[in-house]
Amino acid sequence: MLQAKTHADMPVTETMTAKPLLNVDRVTLRYKTPNLLITATENVSFSVAQSDRFVLLGPSGCGKSTLLKAIGGYMTPTAGRIEIKGQAVKKPGADRMMVFQEFDQLLPWKTVLENVMFPLTTARRLPRGEAEAIARDYIEKVKLTRAVDTYPHMLSGGMKQRVAIARGMAMQPDILLMDEPFAALDALTRRQMQDELLQLWEDTRFTVIFVTHSIAEAIKISNRILLLSPHPGRVKAEVRDVEAVRDDPAAAAKLEQEIHHMLFAEQGHRE
Numbered sequence: 239m240l241q242a243k244t245h246a247d248m249p250v251t252e253t254m255t256a257k258p259l260l261n262v263d264r265v266t267l268r269y270k271t272p273n274l275l276i277t278a279t280e281n282v283s284f285s286v287a288q289s290d291r292f293v294l295l296g297p298s299g300c301g302k303s304t305l306l307k308a309i310g311g312y313m314t315p316t317a318g319r320i321e322i323k324g325q326a327v328k329k330p331g332a333d334r335m336m337v338f339q340e341f342d343q344l345l346p347w348k349t350v351l352e353n354v355m356f357p358l359t360t361a362r363r364l365p366r367g368e369a370e371a372i373a374r375d376y377i378e379k380v381k382l383t384r385a386v387d388t389y390p391h392m393l394s395g396g397m398k399q400r401v402a403i404a405r406g407m408a409m410q411p412d413i414l415l416m417d418e419p420f421a422a423l424d425a426l427t428r429r430q431m432q433d434e435l436l437q438l439w440e441d442t443r444f445t446v447i448f449v450t451h452s453i454a455e456a457i458k459i460s461n462r463i464l465l466l467s468p469h470p471g472r473v474k475a476e477v478r479d480v481e482a483v484r485d486d487p488a489a490a491a492k493l494e495q496e497i498h499h500m501l502f503a504e505q506g507h508r509e
């Protein structure tokens with residue numbers, strides 16, 4: 239299940255023989271500051287198929303968020319290529335919606351309904367009536383119907399994240415990009431949100447790339463996990479068929495240990 243992976247010896251599986259939705263091919267991402275050139279990721283390759291729940295997992299600073307930014311079109315690779323449906327990613331687009339960790343990603347002067355409608359009326363240019371119907375549908379999916387007319391400051395952290403998820407999903411993007419969306423929540427709410435995300439996936443089978451540095455969270459929500467090495471991030475291994483262990487606590491604990499060992503043992507520190 240856990241396979242060390244280099245570009246040369248990528249194992250062929252069903253997901254890889256099917257035409258990928260997203261293809262990240264030998265991507266290097268660098269930041270230039272006045273005095274420094276920082277390599278965030280180096281020569282990273284992976285592909286994501288339709289309806290994958292694909293997790294990027296690795297220690298702090300390995301470039302997970304940077305990779306997500308590049309897939310989102312907010313950053314251009316220094317080397318390599320990112321393609322969605324065979325087209326090179328050059329700029330942000332409504333086919334890739336992002337959900338962030340921060341609770342302040344909503345527009346504070348707009349209600350829950352207006353927040354979810356906003357990209358539908360601006361980026362998608364839908365008439366208000368149509369946008370409202372879609373928004374209400376997704377607000378119901380994230381169980382916020384009763385809060386539809388409230389403002390973000392009146393919501394809990396978990397509720398704000400649900401609005402951000404509804405807003406992203408309502409656009410029906412090809413891929414939902416989630417950057418540690420539950421990291422700032424308390425443990426109980428975080429577990430609840432993970433369950434709700436899985437339920438939403440059961441209902442709509444959307445494709446998601448999810449960044450986390452929690453191994454337990456990665457195992458719980460994914461079907462595939464890409465393990466990245468510490469800074470600069472390189473692909474260390476890929477875990478497939480994660481679902482096969484999810485409902486077996488002993489097997490999940492064993493996988494968690496294996497991943498932990500692979501990611502952190504040589505550094506001598508814990509997650």
Ligand SMILES: Nc1ncnc2c1ncn2[C@@H]1O[C@H](COP(=O)(O)OP(=O)(O)OP(=O)(O)O)[C@@H](O)[C@H]1O
Nearest residue numbers: 269276278297298299300301302303304305451469
């Ligand atoms: N805007 C920036 N300018 C310069 N360097 C940056 C910038 N953003 C990130 N970096 C650097 O790029 C590297 C990767 O950062 P990134 O945030 O992608 O890692 P991460 O794996 O998402 O980390 P974390 O789990 O802590 O969020 C780090 O060394 C970071 O300091």
